[in-house]
Amino acid sequence: xxEIVFAGSGGQGVLTCGLIVSxxxxxxxxxxxxxxxxxxxxRGGTANCTVxxxxxxxxxxxxxxxxxxxxxxxxxxxxFLPIVAPxxxxxxxxxxxxxxxxxQDVTIVRVPCFDLATQLNNPxxxxxxxxxxxxxxMGDFSAEEAIAAMxxxxxxxxKAKFAESNSKAFAAGFAAV
Amino acid sequence: MAEMMKxxxxxxxxxxxxxxxxxxxxxxxxxxxxxxYLSWRLDEVGGSFVQAESELAGINMxxxxxxxxxxxxxxxxxxxxxxKQEGISTLCDEGLAAVVITQVRYGNxxxxxxxxxxxxxRETRGGGQGDYRCIVxxxxxxxxxxxxxxxxxxxxxxxxxxxxxxxxGTLGQMMEPVELPDFVExxxxxxxxxxxxxxxxxxxxxxxxxxxxxxxxEKYNTIKANEQRxxxxxVEDADYVFVAYGVPGRATLGAIRELRAQGEKVGLIRPITVxxxxxxxxxxxxxxxxxxxxxxxxxxxxLVDDAALYIKKTHKDRNIPAYALTYVFNxxxxxxxxxxxxxxxxxxxxxxx
Numbered sequence: 156x157x158e159i160v161f162a163g164s165g166g167q168g169v170l171t172c173g174l175i176v177s178x179x180x181x182x183x184x185x186x187x188x189x190x191x192x193x194x195x196x197x198r199g200g201t202a203n204c205t206v207x208x209x210x211x212x213x214x215x216x217x218x219x220x221x222x223x224x225x226x227x228x229x230x231x232x233x234x235f236l237p238i239v240a241p242x243x244x245x246x247x248x249x250x251x252x253x254x255x256x257x258x259q260d261v262t263i264v265r266v267p268c269f270d271l272a273t274q275l276n277n278p279x280x281x282x283x284x285x286x287x288x289x290x291x292x293m294g295d296f297s298a299e300e301a302i303a304a305m306x307x308x309x310x311x312x313x314k315a316k317f318a319e320s321n322s323k324a325f326a327a328g329f330a331a332v
Numbered sequence: 333m334a335e336m337m338k339x340x341x342x343x344x345x346x347x348x349x350x351x352x353x354x355x356x357x358x359x360x361x362x363x364x365x366x367x368x369y370l371s372w373r374l375d376e377v378g379g380s381f382v383q384a385e386s387e388l389a390g391i392n393m394x395x396x397x398x399x400x401x402x403x404x405x406x407x408x409x410x411x412x413x414x415x416k417q418e419g420i421s422t423l424c425d426e427g428l429a430a431v432v433i434t435q436v437r438y439g440n441x442x443x444x445x446x447x448x449x450x451x452x453x454r455e456t457r458g459g460g461q462g463d464y465r466c467i468v469x470x471x472x473x474x475x476x477x478x479x480x481x482x483x484x485x486x487x488x489x490x491x492x493x494x495x496x497x498x499x500x501g502t503l504g505q506m507m508e509p510v511e512l513p514d515f516v517e518x519x520x521x522x523x524x525x526x527x528x529x530x531x532x533x534x535x536x537x538x539x540x541x542x543x544x545x546x547x548x549x550e551k552y553n554t555i556k557a558n559e560q561r562x563x564x565x566x567v568e569d570a571d572y573v574f575v576a577y578g579v580p581g582r583a584t585l586g587a588i589r590e591l592r593a594q595g596e597k598v599g600l601i602r603p604i605t606v607x608x609x610x611x612x613x614x615x616x617x618x619x620x621x622x623x624x625x626x627x628x629x630x631x632x633x634x635l636v637d638d639a640a641l642y643i644k645k646t647h648k649d650r651n652i653p654a655y656a657l658t659y660v661f662n663x664x665x666x667x668x669x670x671x672x673x674x675x676x677x678x679x680x681x682x683x684x685x
Binding site for chain 1: 334502509
């Protein structure tokens with residue numbers, strides 16, 4: 156069973172990142188749970204969700220020790236870095252500063268998602284770029300099956316028109332790590 | 333393929349498929365998406381939806397719909413369910429079937445939005461005035477919640493009583509792959525009002541309350557005998573048996589499987605009905621068990637009272653200690669449950685009873 160925490164500020168699309176990964180795993184017939192922060196937890200300007208997936212029954216859907224943390228901003232890194240599993244991976248955006256005394260038992264991967272999004276002329280696609288990068292780092296799904304699952308998810312939400320730009324953003328993230 | 337669905341939305345769709353054709357209620361986090369979904373969905377199936385002016389109005393509209401033989405639903409949380417108690421008591425008094433969903437959140441008074449199990453005592457004891465009990469179902473996953481929706485109405489109608497579906501914030505807000513059940517078309521009940529004054533009017537002073545009370549107790553005894561539901565694992569040879577329901581129940585299942593793999597003889601009873609409490613599961617527990625341990629999302633320890641009562645009832649010749657691991661709110665991590673188990677075992681955590 157794998158655990159991922161997606162964290163950022165409200166509007167950065169981290170809940171959607173988690174949803175896409177959940178849908179990719181569900182489309183492979185895996186057991187999946189997606190648990191968001193909600194209510195008053197959302198009002199501090201940070202949003203997060205926890206996704207767990209794998210072939211076996213998921214006992215506890217709540218946050219425990221993520222194998223991977225996505226931190227889109229500094230408060231998210233500070234808040235969730237302590238719970239990352241030893242040997243885990245931390246994905247950060249272009250704007251996140253790495254503290255001098257950062258944990259040495261995790262691998263930090265910087266993905267310049269905002270810069271890449273600008274280059275793709277898709278300024279709202281940073282979260283999709285991160286989803287591509289995370290999918291690659293987790294190593295459980297191919298880019299093709301992941302993109303197909305993502306596009307199907309947005310199609311069901313009536314957002315099929317973004318399929319092409321989303322696919323490009325996902326592929327750019329997948330290639331960036 | 334099972335589709336990822338948000339708990340509250342899957343629950344609302346399952347209600348439609350179970351034949352619910354009336355909803356009235358007032359929004360409150362973390363249950364609001366149930367009524368948000370039903371606000372458009374009920375219309376599609378020819379049902380009625382009312383966003384009531386208050387929880388009180390909502391439950392009273394449910395009384396009316398139920399009296400007319402319609403599968404009626406209301407949902408809320410914490411303080412909203414408190415406001416509905418008089419109506420729930422009335423439904424039980426009138427022998428009317430209804431389902432009330434609560435997605436429990438932590439705290440007294442207005443409380444918080446945090447996922448919790450602090451309302452166990454209120455739901456299992458009958459939180460309104462009088463001398464009644466509701467059947468209380470407590471699913472541990474979205475799929476189980478969805479699958480229990482139809483049985484909830486069948487139980488409510490079979491016994492003409494209120495069934496409370498006691499979830500928790502997490503179950504409403506999370507997503508899991510869900511397979512939705514088929515649609516059922518409920519039959520209209522012969523006892524339902526039909527607008528023609530078919531039934532004799534009985535005034536409040538003409539009721540034989542003693543006779544009614546005896547009949548009610550018989551009904552509750554039948555429910556206790558026939559409707560206990562639970563999941564258990566490893567209780568026959570266990571040194572310690574955990575008791576936990578809902579999301580903590582499934583987390584505890586993970587904990588006991590890991591502890592078993594480490595050689596610890598532990599078991600689990602996960603009640604699916606907390607009223608009637610699964611006494612039959614307790615009867616299966618190893619006669620030489622060293623203790624029962626509840627895992628609860630509250631601070632005071634509520635489930636432990638029932639665990640202690642039922643281990644006393646089923647293991648009369650021994651005084652078996654009952655421990656409570658209380659995590660206040662949010663699902664405890666599996667490693668915390670395991671660490672606290674060892675504290676029970678080595679005497680660091682004392683028994684409650």
